[in-house]
Amino acid sequence: MLSKTCEYALRAMIYVAQHSREGEMINIKEIAAKINSPELFIGKILQGLSKKGFLLSSKGRYGGFYIDDKAARNSLADIVIAIDGDKVFKGCGLGLDYCSSKNPCPVHHEYKKVRDEMYKVYRETKLSKFRAENCTGAVLKRI
Amino acid sequence: MLSKTCEYALRAMIYVAQHSREGEMINIKEIAAKINSPELFIGKILQGLSKKGFLLSSKGRYGGFYIDDKAARNSLADIVIAIDGDKVFKGCGLGLDYCSSKNPCPVHHEYKKVRDEMYKVYRETKLSKFRAENCTGAVLKRI
DNA sequence: ATATAATAGGATAAATTTGTCTGAATTAAA
DNA sequence: TTTAATTCAGACAAATTTATCCTATTATAT
Numbered sequence: 357m358l359s360k361t362c363e364y365a366l367r368a369m370i371y372v373a374q375h376s377r378e379g380e381m382i383n384i385k386e387i388a389a390k391i392n393s394p395e396l397f398i399g400k401i402l403q404g405l406s407k408k409g410f411l412l413s414s415k416g417r418y419g420g421f422y423i424d425d426k427a428a429r430n431s432l433a434d435i436v437i438a439i440d441g442d443k444v445f446k447g448c449g450l451g452l453d454y455c456s457s458k459n460p461c462p463v464h465h466e467y468k469k470v471r472d473e474m475y476k477v478y479r480e481t482k483l484s485k486f487r488a489e490n491c492t493g494a495v496l497k498r499i
Numbered sequence: 500m501l502s503k504t505c506e507y508a509l510r511a512m513i514y515v516a517q518h519s520r521e522g523e524m525i526n527i528k529e530i531a532a533k534i535n536s537p538e539l540f541i542g543k544i545l546q547g548l549s550k551k552g553f554l555l556s557s558k559g560r561y562g563g564f565y566i567d568d569k570a571a572r573n574s575l576a577d578i579v580i581a582i583d584g585d586k587v588f589k590g591c592g593l594g595l596d597y598c599s600s601k602n603p604c605p606v607h608h609e610y611k612k613v614r615d616e617m618y619k620v621y622r623e624t625k626l627s628k629f630r631a632e633n634c635t636g637a638v639l640k641r642i
Numbered sequence: 643a644t645a646t647a648a649t650a651g652g653a654t655a656a657a658t659t660t661g662t663c664t665g666a667a668t669t670a671a672a
Numbered sequence: 673t674t675t676a677a678t679t680c681a682g683a684c685a686a687a688t689t690t691a692t693c694c695t696a697t698t699a700t701a702t
Contacts, residue, residue, distance in 0.1 A: 559669020
C-alpha cells in the first residue's frame with residue numbers, strides 16, 4: 357500500500373506525461389482538478405519531484421510542469437521509491453527488518469514471490485507509455 | 500504495505516498461536532519482547548482483536564492471551580482486514596476509488612492480478628499453521 | 643514598465659497513526 | 673483475606689503524514 361502522497365504523485369505524473377506537448381506547460385490547478393487531489397498539496401509534491409529531476413517546471417505566467425522524453429524514461433517504481441522508499445518492494449510481509457531468504461519470516465517465501473511481481477508491475481510501467489503520442493486517454497478521476 | 504499496527508498484530512498473533520498450549524496464557528510482556536514491539540501498544544492492539552473474537556484473553560494473575568482451535572481458523576488476511584481494512588487487497592494501484600475492471604485505471608489489469616495473489620498469500624496462511632503441534636519454531640525477531 | 647499568473651519556499655495547521663500513562667477490574671497464589 | 677500480577681478502559685502525548693497559508697520569485701503578455 358502506497359502513501360496518499362505517493363498515490364497523488366503517480367496520478368499527477370501520469371497526467372502530466374499524457375498531456376506534455378511541445379512548448380506547453382501544465383499547471384497545478386489543472387492537474388489537481390483532473391486527478392482529484394488538493395491543489396496546494398500536489399503542488400508541493402511535484403515541486404519535490406521536480407527538484408529530484410523527475411519532471412521539468414517553469415515559473416511565471418504560462419508556467420507549469422512538463423515531462424520530456426528523458427524524464428519519461430522513469431517508471432512508476434522510480435517515483436514510488438523516491439517518495440515512499442523501497443519498503444513496499446523490498447520489505448518483509450510482517451514488517452521484520454532482518455527478514456531475508458537466509459533468515460526468512462514465516463511467510464517470506466510466498467510473500468517475496470508476489471512482492472517481486474508487484475515491483476515488476478510498477479517497474480515496467482514507464483511514463484513514456486502515457487505520453488501524448490501513445491496515450492489512449494485513460495482518465496484518472498471519476499468524470 | 501501494512502500499517503505498523505497491523506504488522507505488530509500479525510507477529511503477535513503468530514507468536515501466540517505458536518505458544519498456545521492447554522491451560523497456559525501468554526502475557527503481553529513476553530509477546531512484546533519476542534516480536535520487537537512496544538509493550539503497551541501491542542497490549543492495546545491485542546485487546547482490540549480479543550474484543551472482535553480473534554483471540555481469547557483472561558485477566559488477573561497468570562492471565563494473558565490464547566488462541567484455541569477455533570480462533571486458529573482465522574487467516575492472516577482476516578487480521579489485516581480487521582485492522583487496516585481491505586484496501587490493500589481490494590484497492591486501486593493508484594489510489595482511485597472508482598477503479599474497477601469496467602472502469603480501469605492505467606495499471607488496473609496488471610496490478611489486480613498481483614494484488615489478488617497477494618491476498619491469496621495472506622488468506623491461505625492460517626494461524627493453525629503456527630500452532631504448537633505444527634510449529635517449526637519460526638522466530639519473529641532477531642535473536 | 644506594469645500587471646498578471648504561475649511555481650518555490652518556508653512556516654504553520656490539521657488529521658491520523660503510533661505510543662504512553664494511570665487507575666480500575668479481575669484472577670489466583672500465598 | 674491479602675497481595676501480586678495481569679488485562680481493560682479511557683485519557684493523554686508524541687510523531688508522522690497530510691494539507692494549507694503566506695510571501696517571494698519568475699516569466700509572459702500587454
